Amino acid sequence: MRNSMKVAKWEIKRNLKNKSFVIGLFLTPLLILGFGFLGTLFGSDDEPTETTVFVNDQIEIFDMLAETVDEYDLNWIVNRTDLSEDAIQDELENGEDIAYIYLTVEALESGVIPVYTTDDIDSGFSTSVQLLAGPLQQIRIAQLNLTEEELAIISSNIVFEETSAEDYTLPGEESVSSENPLEKLVPGIFAGIILFAIVVTGMMIFQSASQEKKDKIAEIILSSVTPGELMNGKIIGYFVLGIIQVVVLLIFVVPFAATQIDEPIIEYLLVPETLLLVFIAILGYLLFAAIFVGIGATMADMSTSGNFQGLVMMLPFLSFALIGPVLSDPSGMVAKVASYIPFTSPGVLIMRLTALDEWPWVEIIIALVVLIISIVLFMKLAGKIFKVGILMYGKNATPGEIWKWIRS
Amino acid sequence: MEVMLTVDGLKKSFKNKQALKGISFEVRKGEIMAILGPNGAGKSTTIRNIMGIMYPDEGSITFHNHQGKEIPRHKIGYLPEERGLYKNVRVMDILLYLADLKDYPLDKAKERILMYLKKFDLEGKEKIAVDELSKGMGQKVQFIGSILHEPELLILDEPFSGLDPVSQELFKEEIRGLADNGTAILLSSHQMNLVEEMCDRLFMIQNGQKVIYGTLDEVKTKYANFKCTIHGKNNLQVLESIPQVGRVEQKDEMAVLYLEQDVEPTNWLRSLPSEVVVHELKMNRISLHEIFIDIATNKNLIQDEVN
Numbered sequence: 001m002r003n004s005m006k007v008a009k010w011e012i013k014r015n016l017k018n019k020s021f022v023i024g025l026f027l028t029p030l031l032i033l034g035f036g037f038l039g040t041l042f043g044s045d046d047e048p049t050e051t052t053v054f055v056n057d058q059i060e061i062f063d064m065l066a067e068t069v070d071e072y073d074l075n076w077i078v079n080r081t082d083l084s085e086d087a088i089q090d091e092l093e094n095g096e097d098i099a100y101i102y103l104t105v106e107a108l109e110s111g112v113i114p115v116y117t118t119d120d121i122d123s124g125f126s127t128s129v130q131l132l133a134g135p136l137q138q139i140r141i142a143q144l145n146l147t148e149e150e151l152a153i154i155s156s157n158i159v160f161e162e163t164s165a166e167d168y169t170l171p172g173e174e175s176v177s178s179e180n181p182l183e184k185l186v187p188g189i190f191a192g193i194i195l196f197a198i199v200v201t202g203m204m205i206f207q208s209a210s211q212e213k214k215d216k217i218a219e220i221i222l223s224s225v226t227p228g229e230l231m232n233g234k235i236i237g238y239f240v241l242g243i244i245q246v247v248v249l250l251i252f253v254v255p256f257a258a259t260q261i262d263e264p265i266i267e268y269l270l271v272p273e274t275l276l277l278v279f280i281a282i283l284g285y286l287l288f289a290a291i292f293v294g295i296g297a298t299m300a301d302m303s304t305s306g307n308f309q310g311l312v313m314m315l316p317f318l319s320f321a322l323i324g325p326v327l328s329d330p331s332g333m334v335a336k337v338a339s340y341i342p343f344t345s346p347g348v349l350i351m352r353l354t355a356l357d358e359w360p361w362v363e364i365i366i367a368l369v370v371l372i373i374s375i376v377l378f379m380k381l382a383g384k385i386f387k388v389g390i391l392m393y394g395k396n397a398t399p400g401e402i403w404k405w406i407r408s
Numbered sequence: 409m410e411v412m413l414t415v416d417g418l419k420k421s422f423k424n425k426q427a428l429k430g431i432s433f434e435v436r437k438g439e440i441m442a443i444l445g446p447n448g449a450g451k452s453t454t455i456r457n458i459m460g461i462m463y464p465d466e467g468s469i470t471f472h473n474h475q476g477k478e479i480p481r482h483k484i485g486y487l488p489e490e491r492g493l494y495k496n497v498r499v500m501d502i503l504l505y506l507a508d509l510k511d512y513p514l515d516k517a518k519e520r521i522l523m524y525l526k527k528f529d530l531e532g533k534e535k536i537a538v539d540e541l542s543k544g545m546g547q548k549v550q551f552i553g554s555i556l557h558e559p560e561l562l563i564l565d566e567p568f569s570g571l572d573p574v575s576q577e578l579f580k581e582e583i584r585g586l587a588d589n590g591t592a593i594l595l596s597s598h599q600m601n602l603v604e605e606m607c608d609r610l611f612m613i614q615n616g617q618k619v620i621y622g623t624l625d626e627v628k629t630k631y632a633n634f635k636c637t638i639h640g641k642n643n644l645q646v647l648e649s650i651p652q653v654g655r656v657e658q659k660d661e662m663a664v665l666y667l668e669q670d671v672e673p674t675n676w677l678r679s680l681p682s683e684v685v686v687h688e689l690k691m692n693r694i695s696l697h698e699i700f701i702d703i704a705t706n707k708n709l710i711q712d713e714v715n
Contacts, residue, residue, distance in 0.1 A: 006509055007509075010508075013501070014494065014497055014501075017497070017501075214492075215492040215493065215494055215495060216491060216492025217493055217494055219456075219461060219490055220486065220487075220488060220493075220554075222461055223459050223461070223484065223486035223488070224481050224482075224506070224510055225509060391456075391462075
C-alpha cells in the first residue's frame with residue numbers, strides 16, 4: 001500500500017508538471033463555459049429582432065393588450081392602426097417583422113382572430129400571440145354576465161392528473177414531488193459530471209499503462225514494486241487527478257451557472273442524495289479504471305490498437321446510448337436491466353435516481369452489490385492481465401492471449 | 409567470501425520451448441560474476457526470474473542475508489536489458505522517484521544523484537527532460553538509478569550495449585569500484601573483451617544450459633589452450649600429422665592449429681617438421697571471445713568437455 005501511494009503520488013506529480021495535462025485541465029471547463037456562452041450569444045442574437053404589431057382595435061381593448069404584452073415581456077412594439085384588411089397587402093410584402101391583428105366584434109364572438117404577418121417574422125411570434133388568448137377569453141366570458149363562481153369554473157382549464165400505482169401516495173404527501181425540478185436535477189448533474197470527468201481522466205490510465213510499456217520503464221519500476229502495487233497506484237493516482245479535474249471544473253462552472261440560473265444551486269447540491277450519487281460515480285470510476293489499466297497493459301501502441309481494445313474503450317459510453325429510453329421511462333424495463341449490468345449501471349443509476357421521485361431502494365442495493373462484486377472481479381482480472389502484459393514488448397496482445405493470462 | 413545469492417536448478421518454459429534447463433550458480437559479496445551467452449541463450453530470462461518479474465517453473469532462488477520469502481527489492485539494484493525512462497520528466501525527478509521506491513532517504517539520494525551526474529559527465533543536466541538526452545546519456549541516468557540506493561546486490565543486464573568506448577570505460581571503473589566496496593555484482597554481456605577484463609567468475613550459457621562455470625583463471629587454463637597460426641601454403645595432412653594438434657582450420661594460405669591442453673610451446677615448436685612452409689607464425693592462447701563464438705556457432709571446440 002505504501003508503494004502504491006508512492007506510485008500514485010508520482011503519477012499525480014508527473015501529470016501536474018506536464019503542460020498538456022494542465023492545459024487540458026483548464027480547457028475542459030473553458031470549453032463547457034464556451035458552449036454555454038455560445039448559447040446565450042445566439043440567444044441574444046434573436047432578441048433585438050422586435051416585432052412591430054399593428055392592432056386594428058374595434059372593441060377598445062388596446063390598453064389591456066399592451067398591458068399583457070408588458071406582463072409577458074414580449075418583444076413587441078404595439079401600435080394602433082386603422083388600415084383595413086384589404087389595404088395591408090403592400091405593407092406585408094415590403095415589410096419585415098410586422099404583424100397585423102384584427103380585433104373585431106365578430107372575431108371575438110367566433111373566437112378566431114385574424115392575424116397577418118410578413119414572411120419574415122420572429123420564430124417565437126406564433127407562440128407569443130397565443131398568450132393574448134387568455135385575456136381575450138376573459139373578455140368573452142365577462143360579456144356573458146356570469147356570477148364570479150361560474151366565472152371561476154369556466155376560466156379554469158381541465159387537466160388530467162395521472163398517478164400510477166407505484167407513485168400512489170397519500171394525498172398529504174403529494175405536494176413534495178411537485179417542487180422545483182432543478183432541485184432534484186442538480187445532485188444528478190453533479191454526479192454525472194464527476195463520473196464523466198473521472199472516467200475521461202481514467203482513460204489516461206490506459207495511456208499511462210501502454211506508455212510505460214512503450215518507454216520500457218516498466219521493468220525498472222517492477223524491480224522495486226509488485227505489479228499489483230503499480231496497478232493500484234495508477235488507479236489511485238488517476239482518481240485524484242480526476243477529482244482535481246472536477247474541482248477545477250466546478251470552480252469555473254458553478255459561479256457561472258449561479259449567475260446565469262436564478263436558483264440556489266449550492267443549496268440544492270448540499271443534500272444527502274448527492275453523497276449516494278457521488279458514491280455511485282466513484283464506483284463507476286473504479287470499474288472502468290480496472291478495465292482500462294488491464295487493457296492498457298496489453299497494448300504496445302495506442303495507434304495500433306486492435307478492434308477488441310477499441311471496443312473495450314467504448315464501454316463507459318454505453319450508458320450515453322441509454323439516455324433516451326432511461327429518461328423517458330426511469331422505471332421501465334430498459335432502465336431496470338441496465339442498472340444490473342455493471343458497465344451501464346453507474347450512468348443509468350445516476351440518471352434514474354435523478355429522474356425518479358421515489359427511490360427504489362431494493363433495486364439500488366442489488367445494483368450496487370452487483371457493481372461492487374464486478375469491481376472486485378475486474379480488479380483481479382486486470383491484475384492478472386497487467387502482470388503479464390506490462391512486460392510484453394513490441395506487440396499488442398490478442399484476445400486469445402489475454403484469455404490465457406486470465407486462466408493461468 | 410560470503411554468498412549473497414544462490415540460484416539452484418532453475419527451469420522455465422515458454423509455450424513449448426524450454427528456455428532454462430536447470431541453471432545453478434551463486435553470486436558472492438564483492439565479486440563480479442558474469443553470465444555470458446549468445447542472444448537467446450537465456451541470460452535475460454535468468455535475470456528476470458531472479459528479479460521476480462517472472463516466476464520459474466522449477467528450482468529455487470535464495471537471497472542470503474534476508475529473512476522471509478519475498479525478494480528484498482530494496483537491497484537490489486537492477487538495470488534491465490530493455491532501456492527506457494519516462495519521457496517528459498526531469499532527470500532529477502525520475503531519479504528521486506526511483507530512490508523513493510527503494511525507500512532510500514531523499515536528501516541523501518539528491519546528494520548522490522548530483523555526485524554521480526558529475527562523475528558521468530552529466531553535470532547540470534538534472535533539470536532537463538529525459539527526452540532531451542541522447543541514448544547514451546539516458547543509459548547513464550538509468551545506471552545511476554540502479555546504483556543510487558547503495559544496493560547489496562547489483563544486477564546489470566547488458567550494461568555496455570550501446571555505449572561508446574569512453575563511457576564503457578567509465579562504467580567498467582564504476583562497476584569495479586562498487587565490487588571492491590563489497591557489492592555483489594551479477595552482469596550479463598556478450599562483449600567478451602570487457603568481461604574478460606573485469607569479471608572474477610563467469611557462467612557461460614547456451615540454449616538454457618550451463619556450458620562453463622568457474623573463475624576466470626580456471627576457465628582460461630581449462631579452455632584457453634594454445635593455438636598456432638601459420639601463413640604459408642601447406643598440405644592439410646602434413647599439418648594434421650604434427651603431434652599434439654587437435655584440430656586444423658585451413659583457409660587459403662593460412663592455417664590455424666588448435667593444440668592440446670598441456671602443450672609446452674617451445675618444445676612443440678621444436679617438433680615442427682621442416683617441410684612446413686612458414687611465412688609467418690603466431691602462437692597465442694584462445695581468447696574468451698573465441699570460446700564464446702565457438703559455442704554460439706555450435707562448432708563445439710570444447711564439446712568433449714561438456715559431454
